[in-house]
Amino acid sequence: MDEPLEDLADHFSRIANRYDDKHGSEEKPIYNACATLVTEHANPGPDDVVLDLGTGTGLIGLALAKDAGHVVGRDVSDGMIEQARSKAADRGLENVEFGYGEFRDPHYDGEVDVVVSNFALHHLPDEEKREAIEAIADLGPRRFVLGDAMFFGSPDPEEPLFSHGVDGATVGMLVDILTDVGFVVTEVERVHDQVGVLVAERSDEEPVYDPQEDQ
């Protein structure tokens, strides 16, 4: 995606107050199914800190607040952050905080147990997706749940699911990056040919060296 980050943030700030109602009838069930899977797979414990990257109006972070110890939502759009804060206040949630943060620099240096992200990573070009996933791994979460546009096959350019703003990666590319940075991909959920959820867990085991393999 070549759109400068500031322009993207402005775009989301302009639509923030109607974002929750914006999805078209074809997209809505897919978006909902993806969000539900991300929420279920995140499955935080009562002492866990959850970081929701590209949180938008807080859909995932707010849904996880009842189970998690603390939820941190980060986004580049002030308007979306404002909506998320307002929803948290309406719901009386005190264990959530929303603020500015970018995938590759989330502006958060506390402990993180679970990172989630729903329909946001696709805004980054592929090279930046790798940098974003490296930054997530550096935070040291035990689990990362990624729901997003991702291609399970070769997408038909005549039939894009999303009309604009989507720079989806292939599932294979995302799994490779997650593996490269030390996660084990434990679940791959296909929501649609062009949408999925990946669950990546920290691999604590050292790779076992097998001398037979060198012979």
Ligand SMILES: C[S@@+](CC[C@H](N)C(=O)[O-])C[C@H]1O[C@@H](n2cnc3c(N)ncnc32)[C@H](O)[C@@H]1O
């Ligand atoms: C389609 S919305 C999804 C919001 C929310 N996760 C949801 O499921 O409803 C994408 C969000 O990603 C944010 N975003 C885009 N690029 C980002 C980046 N590089 N770092 C952090 N957030 C970003 C946008 O501002 C927007 O709020």
